Amino acid sequence: MVLSVWPMAWRWQKLLAARGIHDRLAWLVRAYFVAYTAGQVLPTAVGGDAVRIFETAKRHPGQGGPVAGSVLLERALGGAATLALAGLGFALAVGRYNVGAYLWIELGFVVATVLLAIGLFSRRVRPLLAKTVPLLRKIxxxxxxxxxxxxxxxxxxxxKLLAGVFALTLAVQSVRVLAIWSAGKAVGVELSPRPYYVMGPLLFLVLLMPFTVNGIAVRESFFVSFLGGLGVDADKAFATGFLFFAVTICLSIPGALLLGWQSVRGLTRPSPPQLRDG
Known part of the structure; x- marks a missing residue:
């Protein structure tokens, strides 16, 4: 999963470049790792996105809007690709596993995604959105x-850029689902990857909701509910969720080290008066 950071940073680099904002891939990878670390203490992935926006906007003064737009669009395209992956998972699992109860959950996400896309890209809805301006101005x-x-x-x-980002995200999310399957195999859950391609995308979407800190409790409950419906023992289902949580914690370690190194450099760097005295 650590290696998936590089293609995700690359897709973000392309979205920024489309708005005339150019940055090094190495720095964007760093920003991703730091965002993962922030996501451990801030509300889910949204907290990490806020950190990415803040840090990148500081590097590119006057570009706060385009930077925020690139991050949020990246997140929205990620959600759409995740839904497509879940649809593929349903097609693979139907008739083999009892996953029909989750079809309505995915349908709800699909409707919300379509409405969001219309609101963001359709010119016809702009007059409707303009009606919210007085209220937004007031607050x-x-x-x-x-x-x-x-x-x-x-x-x-x-x-073409949006289609490419969508396809890349689909590939990355496919690999992340296999990480969940591997966690299940490690604790003795004997299921094929197919049902995980239903559960994984839905889990990723649930964890995007900004009402938990790092998905604690929600993630484990989701694992127990979904895998329990497939006949998996509750203890093994919980262990699968916890092991996947441990994997995500490992993703935050590079960001923590980077922040620690940055803090040490800040403490050891001479202050302006010292520089002048030298």
Whole structure:
């Protein structure tokens, strides 16, 4: 899973470049690892995204809107690709595993994703969105929300880029699902990868919701509910979820080391008066 950070950073680099923002892949990889670390103490993936936006906007003054737009669009495309992967998982699992109860959950996510795409990219709904401006202005949110909206809407003219990012995300998420399957095998869950291609994408979508810190309790409950429906013992299902949690914690270690090194460098760096005295 650690290796999946590089293709994800590369897709972000391409989205930024489409808006005239150019940055090194190495720095974007670093930003991803730091975001993973932040996601351990902030609300799910949204907290990590906020850190990426903040750090990158500081590197590119005056580009806060496009930077935020690239990160949020990347997240939205990731959600759409995850839904497509879940659909493939349903097709593979139908008739072999009892996963029909989760079909309605995916359908709800599909409807929400379609509505979001229409709201972000359709020119016809802009007059409707304009009606929210007085309220947003009153609560002083018009400028940041407008900047983010314009940053995302501008990608309407880059359909090939969006399709490429979608395809890459689909491939990366496929590998991440196999990591869940491997965790299950490690604790003795004897299931093929097929049902995991239903469970994994739904789990990724649930963990995007900003109402938990690092998905604690939600993730394990989801594993017990889903795998329990397939006849897996509750203890093994919980152990699978916990082991996958441990894997995600390992992903945050490089970011923690980077932040620690950055703090040490900041403490040892001479202050401006010292530099002048030298």
């Amino acid at each position: 002083r949110l018009e400028r940041p929300i407008r900047a983010v909206y314009e940053g995302i809407h501008s990608y309407r003219g880059h359909p």
